[in-house]
Amino acid sequence: MENREHIPTHVAIIMDGNGRWAKNLGKERYEGHIEGVDSVRECIKAARRQSVRYLTLYAFSTENWGRPIEEVNALMELFCKSVIAETDELVKQGVKVVMIGRRDRFSERVCAHLEQIESKTAQGDKLTLVLAFDYSSRDEITTAVKAIADKVLSGELKSEEICENTISQHLYTASIPDPDFIIRTSGECRLSNFLLWQASYAEMYFPQVMWPDFKQDEFDKALEVYAMRERRYGKL
Numbered sequence: 001m002e003n004r005e006h007i008p009t010h011v012a013i014i015m016d017g018n019g020r021w022a023k024n025l026g027k028e029r030y031e032g033h034i035e036g037v038d039s040v041r042e043c044i045k046a047a048r049r050q051s052v053r054y055l056t057l058y059a060f061s062t063e064n065w066g067r068p069i070e071e072v073n074a075l076m077e078l079f080c081k082s083v084i085a086e087t088d089e090l091v092k093q094g095v096k097v098v099m100i101g102r103r104d105r106f107s108e109r110v111c112a113h114l115e116q117i118e119s120k121t122a123q124g125d126k127l128t129l130v131l132a133f134d135y136s137s138r139d140e141i142t143t144a145v146k147a148i149a150d151k152v153l154s155g156e157l158k159s160e161e162i163c164e165n166t167i168s169q170h171l172y173t174a175s176i177p178d179p180d181f182i183i184r185t186s187g188e189c190r191l192s193n194f195l196l197w198q199a200s201y202a203e204m205y206f207p208q209v210m211w212p213d214f215k216q217d218e219f220d221k222a223l224e225v226y227a228m229r230e231r232r233y234g235k236l
């Protein structure tokens, strides 16, 4: 895979199957999430090694607040612990972390950790790790439409000037290229409110493997699948 054309610039992953992985092994769901953090670590290394420039991970959806409070708290705690444990290594690897999603529903402690990881890794220039946290696409698009409507109302923007780029520039992902390749683990074949606007021309891949088993070898296998795809963008 030495041809750069066959390496996706941006890989986005829906990390699914933590709970089922744990259940299959007679463990608690939480243990699936813990092993899932190891897969995050492995995929970052693989992405770096393969010269992928952007890796987006769907870490917590706006719908995930509907899970039992114990699981929501456990995920928040795991996130804070991971920030503390991993930040130095991310800085060493040249990884810049960017968060996308709402910021108004987290505790002060979680917000402080989000801000800390973004500021400490801001100089990273090898890989941008985009963490979708309290994210959903419909929420993102609704927020963008409101911001655009406000600009039209204030006269900053004329409605006839609105084009696709106007929408893109008002999304959380304004500074990030669209994903080339979207992976969802655990065999589920749907996008579940993830990057719906940005996914217009993305290739998709739905391996059966559960997220805690998606390590570097699975990431490499996925990129081999991508390299075989022919992308035509609606042309011949």
Ligand code: FPP
Pocket: 015, 016, 017, 018, 019, 020, 021, 033, 036, 037, 040, 057, 058, 059, 060, 064, 075, 078, 079, 082, 083, 131, 211
């Ligand atoms: C989906 O599996 C997974 C999640 C909702 C959480 C993913 C979070 C992690 C892997 C931890 C990420 C941490 C960092 C630091 C980014 P599921 O619980 O829906 O599994 P199931 O479908 O089998 O129930």
